[in-house]
Amino acid sequence: MSGKAAPEIRASMEHGPVRTWxxxxxxCADGTLYCGVTTDVHKRLAMHNGQRSGGARYTRGRRPVRLAACAGGMTRSEALRLEARIKKEPRERKTAVLEAFSTDGAGERASESERDGKTEQSRNAEVPSATVPERKA
Structure with missing residues (x-):
């Protein structure tokens, strides 16, 4: 390999991180929720529903799945951090946390240091609780 970066990598280094995640x-059909990250939500949804090869083992036995919420315009690291945060939230708050993040606006999100500087109590006060359909027995 040569010491030169690929054109798309050079472009992202010159103009900042690419925000496509x-x-x-x-x-899921059984009433559970699944959270993930991707660069192509529609393609990934087709994978989870078995219309394309791939998809998570978790969703294979819980089809059909439908998109409950989505937030885009992030770098990969931002998306992975948000996914980890959502997975830690109780079921009732998962959708609300994701929707609150997406309504902040991709260009107007607080910097990571600003978000990390908030206390857990103030974070919880900002995000309204969501109503999630009851789980079938």
Missing amino acids: SVYLLS
């Missing part, structure tokens, strides 16, 4: 939340 999305965090998505799926509602």
Whole structure:
């Protein structure tokens, strides 16, 4: 390999990080939720529903799945951090956290240091609780 970076990598280094990643939340047929990250939400949803090869083992036995919420316009590291945060939230708050993040606006999100500087109590006060359909027995 040569010492030169590929054109798309050079472009991202010159102009800052490329913000093409999305965090998505799926509602499975059994009433459970699944959270993931991707660069193409529609393609990934087709994978989860078995229309394309791939998809998570978790969703294979819980089809059909539908898109419950999605937030885009992030770098990969931002998307992975948001996914980890959503997975730690109780079920009732997962959709609300993701929707609150997406309504902040991709260009107007607080910097990571600003978000990390908030206390857990103030973070919880900002995000309204979501109503999630009851789980079938």
